[in-house]
Amino acid sequence: MPKPPYRLLLSLLLVAAITGCENEKENPFAIAAGKIGHLERTARIAQLDSIFAQDSLVRDTTKLELGANDKIEVYEKGGSHLLTLSPGGDSLKRIGNVRIRDARYLTPEGIGIKSTYGDIKKAYEIRKILSSLNNVVVLVKGSEAYFTISRESLPGALRYNNAPVEAVQIPDNAPIKYMMVSWD
Structure with a gap:
């Protein structure tokens, strides 16, 4: 005698619920x-x-x-x-x-401390670049995260001064020195 279809449906719903709970783990x-x-x-x-x-x-x-x-x-x-x-x-x-x-x-875009400036550019729109004596800070649109890149990763003319840096002047292979999230 065949099983009533509601048992099959109940079994499928149970499997879906269990799988859904596993996927919702934080x-x-x-x-x-x-x-x-x-x-x-x-x-x-x-x-x-x-x-x-x-x-x-x-x-x-x-x-x-x-x-x-x-x-x-x-x-x-x-x-x-x-x-x-x-x-x-x-x-x-x-x-x-x-x-x-x-x-x-990692951010939803897959960016973490092992990422490069090129990865950041692909994942986000660059909002602003802030310059300091030793670093540049990359602010991006749509994220509370911001990224610091050492001036040591920049071309020679930009390394040893406090001159403003444009987004196009940062090499894609420049590694992230610091990754921060600001909630202030």
């Missing part, structure tokens, strides 16, 4: 709008111990007791440096800036 290394892995833009510094319960936080307790805003480093159990968090300037004591330290953290 990527602990995804960088998205207002979120870096498990860390959300709205998180307060006091919540970091619970957000990173599986990891280790390193703080300068002397500076924290004195009320100074100091960086908080996040390490994976086993020692890999994941993130460096800087408090924001708001009264709610939230995270203002995040420095990405681990190559597993």
Whole structure:
């Protein structure tokens, strides 16, 4: 005697639900709008111990007791440096800036600390280039992330001065020195 079709339909729905739940697991290394892995833009510094319960936080307790805003480093159990968090300037004591330290953290476009300027150009529209004595900072449209490239990666005439740098003057193979996310 054949099985009623509703059993087959029920079985298929169950498999789809299980598969859907597996696909909805949060990527602990995804960088998205207002979120870096498990860390959300709205998180307060006091919540970091619970957000990173599986990891280790390193703080300068002397500076924290004195009320100074100091960086908080996040390490994976086993020692890999994941993130460096800087408090924001708001009264709610939230995270203002995040420095990405681990190559597993990627934007939806696949950009991470192992990417190059050419990768950034392909993934984003360049909004602005800021120059300093040792680095150039690349700001992109549509992302809270920004990227620092060492002047050592630039052509010789641009390396040793504070002259403005245009987007076309940065070589595509220039590596990212720092990758930051700004929530301030």
